Amino acid sequence: MVKIKEIEKSTEIKILEAAKQEFLERGFDGARMQKIAERAGINKALxxxxxxxxxNLFKAIFQSVFENFFPKVVKTFQSEISFFDKLKFFIDNYIDVLSKNPFLPAFILHEIQLRPEMLINSMKEQGFNPSVFLNMFKREMENGVICNMRVEHLVVNILSMCIFPVAAAPIIKGMIFKNDDIEYQQFLEERKIIVYEFVVNSIKK
Amino acid sequence: MVKIKEIEKSTEIKILEAAKQEFLERGFDGARMQKIAERAGINKALxxxxxxxxxNLFKAIFQSVFENFFPKVVKTFQSEISFFDKLKFFIDNYIDVLSKNPFLPAFILHEIQLRPEMLINSMKEQGFNPSVFLNMFKREMENGVICNMRVEHLVVNILSMCIFPVAAAPIIKGMIFKNDDIEYQQFLEERKIIVYEFVVNSIKK
DNA sequence: GTCTATATTGTGATAGAC
DNA sequence: GTCTATCACAATATAGAC
Structure with a gap:
C-alpha cells in the first residue's frame, strides 16, 4: 500500500502548498487561481x-490553517509542570509558530470579518474548545496562585500580546525598525520573555 | 465662499463615505465599484x-482612515495631568474609537501586508511620528515613575491589548459570547479598566 | 455633473484531446 | 491525470448623449 516513489510530491500536496501560500498572502479575494497553478508548477485546469x-480549495486551506491560529495546547496544559512553567511554555511556542507563519494572523483576522460561519465550521471540524484554556486559569485563581480577575480578559490579553505584533509586523518594522527584518525578528524573540514577565507581574499575588 | 445648501451632501462626500464603508468591510480586492455606487446612490460612471x-479612490480612503488606527495623541500627552492619567485617558479613548469602527483594525492589518508602501505614504502625508509616544514612556522611566524596560515592548503591549480584541471580534464573540453583540460590547467596555490596571500592575515600581 | 450604453480586460470554470 | 483552448461572466473603465 505504501507508495514507492516519495521523491516527487503528489500533485495534490503541491496544490495545497501553493494555495496555502497564495491565500495566506493575498486573502480569498486577492488570490488568483492562475498564480496558485504557477506556484504549484501545473496549470489552472488541474x-x-x-x-x-x-x-472548495479555500475551505480546505482555511481549516488546516485555522488550527495554528489558536494552537492546540491541551497536552501542554495537562502536564505536571507548574502553572507558570506552562504559561512560559505556551507563550514561547506560540510566538515561535507565528514568527514562522507571518501572514497567518492578518489572514485569519481579515477572512473572519465577512465569513464568521467559517470560524464555526472550523471549530466544530477540529473539536476546538476554548474553555480548556479558560478553565486552567480559573483553577489557578481558585487555588490562590494568581489574583482574581475575569479570565476572559486575561486570556485575551495574553493572546493579544502574542498575535498582534505579528499581524502588525509591517507597521512595526516600518515605524520602529526602519524595515530591518533582523532587528524585528530579534524583537519578537525578546517578546517571549517580555510578555511572560509582563503577564506574571500583573497577575501574581 | 461658503456654500448655501448644506442639506444635501455633495456627491464627492457621498462617494467617499460609501467607499469607506465598502473598503473597510471587504478590503481593496473584495470591494466592488458597483457596490460603492449603490451605497452612494449614484452610478458607476460617476x-x-x-x-x-x-x-485612486482607495488611496484617498486609506489615508483618511489610517490616522484612526494610530490615534493622534500628541495633544493628550503634552497636557499637564499625571502620567497615569494620560495612560488611562489614552486607553479609554482608543478603545472607544475602535469599538465605533469595528472593521478598522482588521482592514489596516490586512492591507498593510502586501502594500507596506501605503503605510510609508500615509505616515509622511500626516506627519505621523511614533517617537512622541515612545518618548513619553522613556521620560517616566528616567524619572523613576515606572520600572525600566524597552519602551517598544511596553507600547506594543498596550496597543496589542487595545487593538487585537476588536480585530478578533468575530472570533471572541463566537467562542466566548455565543455571538451576543451586547455581551461583547460590554466586554470591550470593561477592558478600558482592565487594560489600564493590567499595564499599571506590570510597570509600576 | 450625471446618466446609459459599451468597450476591455481579468478570472473562474469547462470541453475535449492525449 | 494532465494539458491546450475556450467559454461565460464579472468588474473596471470609457464614450458620448443630455
Whole structure:
C-alpha cells in the first residue's frame, strides 16, 4: 500500500502548498487561481480537476490553517509542570509558530470579518474548545496562585500580546525598525520573555 | 465662499463615505465599484468621473482612515495631568474609537501586508511620528515613575491589548459570547479598566 | 455633473484531446 | 491525470448623449 516513489510530491500536496501560500498572502479575494497553478508548477485546469472550485480549495486551506491560529495546547496544559512553567511554555511556542507563519494572523483576522460561519465550521471540524484554556486559569485563581480577575480578559490579553505584533509586523518594522527584518525578528524573540514577565507581574499575588 | 445648501451632501462626500464603508468591510480586492455606487446612490460612471480609478479612490480612503488606527495623541500627552492619567485617558479613548469602527483594525492589518508602501505614504502625508509616544514612556522611566524596560515592548503591549480584541471580534464573540453583540460590547467596555490596571500592575515600581 | 450604453480586460470554470 | 483552448461572466473603465 505504501507508495514507492516519495521523491516527487503528489500533485495534490503541491496544490495545497501553493494555495496555502497564495491565500495566506493575498486573502480569498486577492488570490488568483492562475498564480496558485504557477506556484504549484501545473496549470489552472488541474486545480479544478482536484478541487472543482476556488471556494472548495479555500475551505480546505482555511481549516488546516485555522488550527495554528489558536494552537492546540491541551497536552501542554495537562502536564505536571507548574502553572507558570506552562504559561512560559505556551507563550514561547506560540510566538515561535507565528514568527514562522507571518501572514497567518492578518489572514485569519481579515477572512473572519465577512465569513464568521467559517470560524464555526472550523471549530466544530477540529473539536476546538476554548474553555480548556479558560478553565486552567480559573483553577489557578481558585487555588490562590494568581489574583482574581475575569479570565476572559486575561486570556485575551495574553493572546493579544502574542498575535498582534505579528499581524502588525509591517507597521512595526516600518515605524520602529526602519524595515530591518533582523532587528524585528530579534524583537519578537525578546517578546517571549517580555510578555511572560509582563503577564506574571500583573497577575501574581 | 461658503456654500448655501448644506442639506444635501455633495456627491464627492457621498462617494467617499460609501467607499469607506465598502473598503473597510471587504478590503481593496473584495470591494466592488458597483457596490460603492449603490451605497452612494449614484452610478458607476460617476465614480470614475470623480476619482478616475478604483486604486485612486482607495488611496484617498486609506489615508483618511489610517490616522484612526494610530490615534493622534500628541495633544493628550503634552497636557499637564499625571502620567497615569494620560495612560488611562489614552486607553479609554482608543478603545472607544475602535469599538465605533469595528472593521478598522482588521482592514489596516490586512492591507498593510502586501502594500507596506501605503503605510510609508500615509505616515509622511500626516506627519505621523511614533517617537512622541515612545518618548513619553522613556521620560517616566528616567524619572523613576515606572520600572525600566524597552519602551517598544511596553507600547506594543498596550496597543496589542487595545487593538487585537476588536480585530478578533468575530472570533471572541463566537467562542466566548455565543455571538451576543451586547455581551461583547460590554466586554470591550470593561477592558478600558482592565487594560489600564493590567499595564499599571506590570510597570509600576 | 450625471446618466446609459459599451468597450476591455481579468478570472473562474469547462470541453475535449492525449 | 494532465494539458491546450475556450467559454461565460464579472468588474473596471470609457464614450458620448443630455
Amino acid at each position: 486545480l479544478h480537476y482536484y478541487f472543482r472550485s476556488k471556494e | 465614480l470614475h468621473y470623480y476619482f478616475r480609478s478604483k486604486e
